[in-house]
Amino acid sequence: MYMPQAFEQKDPDLVFGLMSSLGVATAVSNGPEGMIASHVPVEIDREGGAKGIIRCHFAKPNLQPALIAEGAEVLFIFQGPLAYVTPAWYPTKAETGKVVPTLNFAVVHAYGTGRAVEDPIAMRRHLTALTDHFEAEFPEPWKVSDAPDEYIDRMMKGITVVEVSLTRLEGKWKLSQNRSEGDRRGVTEGYRTEGRADMQALMEDFALGGRQG
Numbered sequence: 001m002y003m004p005q006a007f008e009q010k011d012p013d014l015v016f017g018l019m020s021s022l023g024v025a026t027a028v029s030n031g032p033e034g035m036i037a038s039h040v041p042v043e044i045d046r047e048g049g050a051k052g053i054i055r056c057h058f059a060k061p062n063l064q065p066a067l068i069a070e071g072a073e074v075l076f077i078f079q080g081p082l083a084y085v086t087p088a089w090y091p092t093k094a095e096t097g098k099v100v101p102t103l104n105f106a107v108v109h110a111y112g113t114g115r116a117v118e119d120p121i122a123m124r125r126h127l128t129a130l131t132d133h134f135e136a137e138f139p140e141p142w143k144v145s146d147a148p149d150e151y152i153d154r155m156m157k158g159i160t161v162v163e164v165s166l167t168r169l170e171g172k173w174k175l176s177q178n179r180s181e182g183d184r185r186g187v188t189e190g191y192r193t194e195g196r197a198d199m200q201a202l203m204e205d206f207a208l209g210g211r212q213g
Helices: 012-022 064-069 091-095 120-135 149-156 181-194 197-206
Strands: 024-031 034-045 053-059 074-085 102-117 159-174
Touching: 012 024, 012 034, 012 074, 012 102, 012 159, 024 053, 024 064, 034 064, 034 120, 053 064, 053 102, 053 120, 064 102, 064 159, 074 181, 074 197, 091 181, 102 120, 102 197, 120 149, 120 159, 181 197
Parallel strands: none
Antiparallel strands: 024 034, 024 074, 034 053, 053 159, 074 102, 102 159
């Protein structure tokens, strides 16, 4: 990923935090006819392996997990908040007119190699972790144990679980850090006006003298 120094995010807490909060990623790897990509739910195990582990699952007919299990490198793309920046938000527009539109965003690229998980107990543990993550926001969370065991066992036969040991992580928080303070404040106010509280918070944290990448 192209990485200007001003946008590089090195804080592992923030990088893993974004990955964990999303719970989904795009898995990209080489296939027999070129690049192949799948959109998968992911379980993040920050303490596993040397640099962390990602567990995910694919529909059984999908060819990608077999390729990953054979040692093909896989890239997981975690797309966090993303929003347009209009030049109208920059004070520089009125001063010089030398401005153009852009996008601001937070994204993580996670690389690694994997293996297939065939142990039914490990598979169920993975599905339980995913379910607990996504159900946490509900007042009465559904649990895997709420369904009959034989039904869950039958459903597991339709998926392939993959465990990927991470080898490299890249975090990019592009939040107008290369603009003047006045322009950064203009963008922050623009997001506030547009109701983009997520982008406003990121701007306040990383582009207005708060946290650093």
